[in-house]
Amino acid sequence: MTTVTMGKALNLALHDSLERDDRVLIFGEDVGKLGGVFRVTDGLQDEFGQRRVFDTPLAEATIAAAALGLAMKGFRPVAEMQFDAFSYPSFQQVTSNIAKYHTRTLGAVNMQLVIRIPYGGNIGAIEQHSESPETYYAHTAGLKVVTPATPADAYAMLCAAIADPDPVIFLEPKARYWMRQDVDLPMAPAELHRARVAREGADATIVAYGPTVQTALAAAETAQGEGISLEVIDLRSLSPLDMDTIAASVRKTKRAVVVHEAPVFMGMGAEIAARLMHDLFDVLAAPVERVGNATVPYPPSRVEKLFLPDADRILEAVDRTREY
């Protein structure tokens, strides 16, 4: 048992994957000597050399495209996009090629690659460093989109993503890089698309993922003090969604709140709410509530907290479902 931060857990997952499989490569901007702006690749170039861990020119489209070419050559590239908004230059390569190459080659070529993207806000950053781009990727068929909420999952899911033969968009909740947890490493790779009941409860279900899981748990803790028992689901996988696990919870609690940092409009909450209200139309005691950003560009950092989901906003939404 050791205590690791999420950043360190990701670092160890990369390390162990490099060690386990000599086809694994890591590249991106500043992942070499610097070890990444968040130090997630710290020490890896030193240990595995510049042929397996290397910096690239500043060109995200070609970082993604090179991952495609290297995957085709039988490598297992793990490419880093430095921040959420800086994955957008690769959008065409990801959407039109990476997501479609397996289809286009009638299954002959696997896109066994991972694109790691630190995402989300709440770190007091300047513009373009706090976006939540999951809708863009989740809506793109042919990708798998996952995001861990804990150090243990960060490790197990990243190992699983690297071992998976399909292209995985691996969203890392950057505000949680410093979150700590006691873990027994190495762990077995996770099942990639299985949601997790992060806390059991009876009165309502909070569906969260990535950075908002901890927020949801804090809200549940507060609620507990008020005699309200909240179940918290950590989605882990955004595409596909594990609707079975979510629905099982909501079948029990009859109330649900979906929480994310992305704007509510066309966010993951839309899909989850639509599915829940469709599939559990007669079960639900109240409409599914959604908590997320307003329909605005990510706000300046001095006011960001007012736009981000916090325990209060989550509990207000819970109240709305309970008082319905």
Add this chain to the structure above:
Amino acid sequence: MTTVTMGKALNLALHDSLERDDRVLIFGEDVGKLGGVFRVTDGLQDEFGQRRVFDTPLAEATIAAAALGLAMKGFRPVAEMQFDAFSYPSFQQVTSNIAKYHTRTLGAVNMQLVIRIPYGGNIGAIEQHSESPETYYAHTAGLKVVTPATPADAYAMLCAAIADPDPVIFLEPKARYWMRQDVDLPMAPAELHRARVAREGADATIVAYGPTVQTALAAAETAQGEGISLEVIDLRSLSPLDMDTIAASVRKTKRAVVVHEAPVFMGMGAEIAARLMHDLFDVLAAPVERVGNATVPYPPSRVEKLFLPDADRILEAVDRTREY
């Protein structure tokens, strides 16, 4: 009263806008001599000259970025992306700059520009020519996203989009370019974000937009023969949504089906269904149904019809809401 196709209506809207406002510019790939691969810009370069209607190099990111720069200089650029999937190279420029420039300049600079994108399938095309990218744009705060379903709206909405001081993603349902309608031109510009009741009915509401409005109307016609009265809403605006108009209809019919070509997963239907079931939780007699593509890359054209919404699939969804 003249009969025009949607393609011609768009052409006339561009023509009249060029004539009305000498700051309007039209550019993109093949919009000049060729008049666009769909002939939407036919004859405009001849009439208005190469300084106002011009071809660009093959570079969509910079087509969008040049539109930004020209808008800042006080022009009203109308840029064309040749096909849906070929708008993806401009994704960073649209998402990180065009959608955010007004904010970034504290309101000093207007992004009065239009990006025209022919979209949707059902034309027997090869890969990348049949995509429905509306989710990507609609989720991006700072843009306005609209799509006409008729020649009259095509004219009135494009004029309105060009006159609007904000960036408008103008999605043109390419399978409907050849659809005809009698119209009285010129018409007044439309109110950009107001949905339209395309057909009145009592038993269920079909919410459609762009290419699926005609399909929905055909379904309603068939249903009529079976004694079922369907109301059809033509959204026109995807961001923002005119929830008032949709909700007013569903309040009456108590049943709704949302129809689009994009995959159901994280499609516009998710947002609409989530909103309807939230806002009309006690009104709805059945869960909102969604009809759209499966969670697959757009299929090869010989099988595309099986994946596209057609009257049968819409009516089956209506049946599900009626038999619930």
Add this chain to the structure above:
Amino acid sequence: MADAIGTRAGRETERQHSLAAMLDENGVLTAEAERAAGVSNEQLRELYRMMVICRRLDQEGLNLQRQGELGLWGPYAGHEAAQVGAALAMAPTDWIFPYYRDFAMAVCRGIDPGGILGVFRGLAHGSWNPYEHRFAPFIIPVGTQIPHAVGFAMGCALDNEETSVLVGFGEGATSTGDWHEAMNFASVFHAPVVFLCENNQWAISVPMRQQVGGRIADRAAGYGFPGVRVDGTDVLSVYTIVREAANRARRGEGPALIEALSYRMQPHTTSDDPTRYRTDADVEPWRQRDPITRCAERLRARDAYDDDLARAATEEGDERAAAMRRAVTSAPVPHPGVVFDLVYANPPEALLREKAEFVAALETEGDA
């Protein structure tokens, strides 16, 4: 290649000249370079033969489209020398990353043309196994295959293979950001790539001068590797210069850019109407530079041309065209369920369920 991918030890100035010096001011192989290259009469006859066959297949593609058997056809007439010359110049162990118009390259790589036409018939989004032919799929989003080739070539270098990678694209593609990023990556990682620009002077209706600032071949120098403009209607020149560029790359001497100047003799695709933007007089000079005629002249000059060669090639072209027609017109429409099967190597349960529902719904409709 001790530390990083690729080395850039031997910088390129003199080697640049080794490619450039092979060509005269018209981009045609100099007599001296021709001698040094030692392309045999047999090889030149083979180039001729493949060009004749490929032209015939192009014609058949056009016919099939006009007869409604294909949704679309993108004719490559005018590109035969560039495509056949380049494809045959690459070693069988080399890889080719084509663009959508590189049909003749695919044929040279032994890919079944009837199968390819399935893509233009709308049966599937691809037809061949890239690993079998060392030939990547056709890519439609312009320019995006260029960095794929660079990534793949980086992998070849990492594996210490003596493999070079050819990537084909039009002059329109050089306007894309992806082209530039790929050129720069290739230089920085010293990747064994041959960039082949098939400059046919048109991107649909946009002529070269509205597309390209400066001269494409000149741009390579800015990336620190050689670039040449070759006469793209002379198959011997294309073949020889691409072979040399591929040899260089295979020897670890880094990338090169070859701009093969030719002309698009036909519409962009069957959906296009070139009368709107060019005249027959624009095209006419290029009819005089027909790649097949020019190759025949070269053969005659070597006394290596005979009517049998032409006759046999024509016959083989007819036969292959007929076989292609048979193959594509008799190809079954795949079951739509296949669309689901091809998305992932390891499909998630949710998609398997979606497929099951989709297929069940289809069958219900079929029954009804």
Add this chain to the structure above:
Amino acid sequence: MADAIGTRAGRETERQHSLAAMLDENGVLTAEAERAAGVSNEQLRELYRMMVICRRLDQEGLNLQRQGELGLWGPYAGHEAAQVGAALAMAPTDWIFPYYRDFAMAVCRGIDPGGILGVFRGLAHGSWNPYEHRFAPFIIPVGTQIPHAVGFAMGCALDNEETSVLVGFGEGATSTGDWHEAMNFASVFHAPVVFLCENNQWAISVPMRQQVGGRIADRAAGYGFPGVRVDGTDVLSVYTIVREAANRARRGEGPALIEALSYRMQPHTTSDDPTRYRTDADVEPWRQRDPITRCAERLRARDAYDDDLARAATEEGDERAAAMRRAVTSAPVPHPGVVFDLVYANPPEALLREKAEFVAALETEGDA
């Protein structure tokens, strides 16, 4: 400019030389070019003065960040000659499209530095009105401002204005697709753009040789316009060459690329730790080439330096730094409702309602 935007009548070969010929092999203005340029002592003293002031403001930015008053600071020490030289070389009627590090340019354009710091304090995403200062906003996504400048310059040409447009970017930005697309557009449309690459040899931790294949200035030739590498630590050279490039552009002679070679003396930003990737010995040689010292030497050589100049500049720097500190530390946090107000010029009803609900909820919370 009869027909299309821009003309490319006079092609550039001899004019290319007119820029290149101004510089010696080290990128320093030749004695002859210096004479021809006729930059007065007064002008050179003004360049000196602004560099001293801007360096002081940079230091204050760093201090403010360390004291927790700013979320982030991106120091530009080492860039003073490039930024001040370029900004003052542009006519007041010209436009500047900066990148995030071009703070000194903003100061030269008269923009309130305290206001700008609001961005780094997280108060807002911008601070000045671009039209007031002919100065576009700082852009964070690397390279994306480059085609904005080209689009704007196309507009200047369309309006038949005699305006040139400067765009600033780092050498890392030259790796982006946007850089290339913009270079090509500028050439094709003959746009009056001066591309200024502030090559500080690092993109965060990535050194130039892992970033750039070839030489940046050399790339301009491939687009058919002039490119030069200037000594980016010599403000007189930068000023003179940028002024000439801007004059050319304003005269309708098209774009030019200027690579100003200098060095990033400080961390990339205050979040960076350069000890992980470079040593003090790497930086040392560039301390010897300090832009301010070099300018002082030039002034001395002209007998135009005096201690009063330095003293007055230092004092003014201190005053402006203090004012900047006061301004930013006393700036109020804007009401969050403003976030909604800035999204659109013509906000749709749906957003107005959302704002009303948001504000109401805030007030309820405030009450509770």
